[in-house]
Amino acid sequence: MPKQISEQEAHLLGINTMHQEMDNGERRFRLVSSDGSSYIRTEASNNGGWQKSHYHKSLTELYVVQKGWLVYTEYASDDKLFMKHLEQGESILVKPFVHHNLYMSAYTVTHVIKYGGGIENDWYPSPSLDNLTIHIPETDLVRMRLL
Numbered sequence: 001m002p003k004q005i006s007e008q009e010a011h012l013l014g015i016n017t018m019h020q021e022m023d024n025g026e027r028r029f030r031l032v033s034s035d036g037s038s039y040i041r042t043e044a045s046n047n048g049g050w051q052k053s054h055y056h057k058s059l060t061e062l063y064v065v066q067k068g069w070l071v072y073t074e075y076a077s078d079d080k081l082f083m084k085h086l087e088q089g090e091s092i093l094v095k096p097f098v099h100h101n102l103y104m105s106a107y108t109v110t111h112v113i114k115y116g117g118g119i120e121n122d123w124y125p126s127p128s129l130d131n132l133t134i135h136i137p138e139t140d141l142v143r144m145r146l147l
Helices: 007-012 127-133 138-146
Strands: 015-021 027-033 038-043 060-067 069-075 081-087 091-094 100-104 109-115
Touching (some): 007 015, 060 069, 069 138, 081 091, 100 127
Antiparallel strands (some): 015 027, 027 038, 038 109, 069 100
């Protein structure tokens, strides 16, 4: 039978848990390594909402939708957006330096794997992408999804 690893033993090995409720009501359950890699289960609240636009300098992120739907946005040049709807079972890979954001519909559940790099705090805000996305209401996202 496998031996249980305590929270204290995991911490000594560089692995920690960190769980938070975000300002938009999302719940995030994290398993974080001292090398910068992590796993995050995100559960959207009963209201859809935008996350905070950001990018990473060294981390790659793999987003997987377990339940519900989301809209992934990416900042291109000249204030242009790339938008993609992701449904249950779909995924997207985000490379370093790509400014991105997500709109998660109500009750959506995602899994995010962050890997590479080794920088401890590799999260940088992208206010220019926020300016292009956070004002877009869910009704417009749903309408675009149906086109």
